[in-house]
Amino acid sequence: MPETAAGTSDSGRWTTPKDVVAKLHKRFDRGEFLISLALGADFEPVGIALRGPTAGELGAMFETARAWVRAWECAAPQGVRLEYREVGGRIIGANRLPARAWVDGYEQLWTALGVAATVRRFTGLLAQAQARDLPAVRDWAAANPIKALGHAGRWSALLAAVAWIERHQRPGLYVRQVDVPGVDTKFIEANRAVLTDLLEVTLDPARIEQAAPRTDFVRRFRFEPKPEYIRARTLDPSVTLIGPFTEASLRVSELAEHPLAASRVLVVENETTYLALPPLPDTVAIWGGGYAVNRLAPLAWLADRDLLYWGDIDTHGFAILNRLRAAFPAARSVLMDRATLMRHRSQWVRETTITGADLPLLTADEQQLYRDLAQQVPGPAVRLEQERIGFGWIETALHRAVGSGRAARDTSDAHRYRAPVSREDS
Structure with a gap:
């Protein structure tokens, strides 16, 4: 999947290995690659065009150009494959320069970005949701990987709360009656937004008070409000x-x-x-x-x-x-x-x-x-x-x-x- 040229180096014009990593990280941080992984999609190779010296620049800046090539050959991110092209002419001769950086698979991408631990954490979140028999929550996490990772430290408690509410909640109960270790009213209030997301994909729509705003957790999920x-x-x-x-x-x-x-x-x-x-x-x-x-x-x-x-x-x-x-x-x-x-x-x-x-x-x-x-x-x-x-x-x-x-x-x-x-x- 070839892409247009990435950002340029600090010297102002030629693409560096850091530029390529930064471009890949932007896509990773948007969740694109994790969504594909969660869906079980085959990895589509990513190619990033490199802006390097032209034939004229080789003649005028030969040592600088050679240092740029050496930087790519010695410091290219692990997991990145280089594609070369020939640049030159009668004066300087033909020179083999990096023209495109390729990432051919998920593992190569995780290595290039240094995110293998993050990916393992993400797949662990999916597995926990599946083990809790919360397939809709798993699908939510698969579609919102960055949001899910933001709650990784309390994911287990969130799943337990959603499971309890899905199986036990009925009108007349106060939020205080959610009986899950580590989950109290303060936890629910602090995590109201994500719990709302997870409950809305888990519960039957008939169990949700659609007229209540999403910010009103108690009314929306038909808990008993504090009496007036x-x-x-x-x-x-x-x-x-x-x-x-x-x-x-x-x-x-x-x-x-x-x-x-x-x-x-x-x-x-x-x-x-x-x-x-x-x-x-x-x-x-x-x-x-x-x-x-x-x-x-x-x-x-x-x-x-x-x-x-x-x-x-x-x-x-x-x-x-x-x-x-x-x-x-x-x-x-x-x-x-x-x-x-x-x-x-x-x-x-x-x-x-x-x-x-x-x-x-x-x-x-x-x-x-x-x-x-x-x-x-x-x-x-x-x-x-x-x-x-x-x-x-x-x-x-x-x-x-x-x-x-x-x-x-x-x-x-x-x-x-x-x-x-x-x-x-x-």
Whole structure:
């Protein structure tokens, strides 16, 4: 399989033995030769044309040319066969110069490149996969030899993990339950990418969650994910969560099946504010944790509650409110109004990143305030955090929101609710 001339020597023009080895190594490092070996293909001889002195250069640089020939005859890589050509003329006579370097077989190639140990390691990986009765993994390694060699030091553990998962994994198991010596959750996380490759060629496609991204190992291979929790506390002593306890962290999956008794739920973004909330009748507070409000979506029973949301007055606070309304359209905002913002001008801070996303689920008043914040009408990147609002103002607004809740829910469009304005703002 003749090839074009390889790179030139350091002197700038004539091919050296190192140039030929480098050219062969490029192909080896791409895995070409190992793929052919794994497939059992016959070796196709490789010929590399050598750029050497021309007839004119022989006359002008005879000693340099002779040294080049001597270098090839004395230092040609072992396993490389040289093909010669005659160059010369009447003045210098005919001279026999190396014209092409040939490699005629696998063994000669391994010798020329000094990779015999690497090849043995690679064939050992293939044999291990076959011995584990994982033919698809063997085929993967045969097609991806360099990637497989990159995992040679942990290949045995990878095969054991794949074999265990293929034979024992079922929905409901945690990754922690993969019972293979030397394989723990840290090992699986560190080798998630290659394990994903190997499992995808091993498992029946029906056992793979195709909608889950390849980076989500747990969901993609249908292991049990870590449960989502919601932290809740009662704001009314007559409303209990669990026995005598006023606060609890509850699994979302279980809370979805067992609604809270209160008729009103107040979702608060900031933890400190959540902890300091005043007593409110028939009300349970949930710590939303910013964009973590997505965890509330499975709680379908919230649609039957008077659902209040209180977040920071900034563009992201309104984006979170919009996201909550995607699941619960009747959710009302509280303390996210212009009166609250302007009352606490001295407490404003700067919002680090401003979002200008379209938020179609905001009310008209919320939408106007959101647009003003996004366009920095009140001032540069204005933000009012929950914990900076005066507590007396909070108590007044929350009690008014609770009092107006029933009337608001009786209207045909709960989104027309407007936050109460204190007399101090009138």
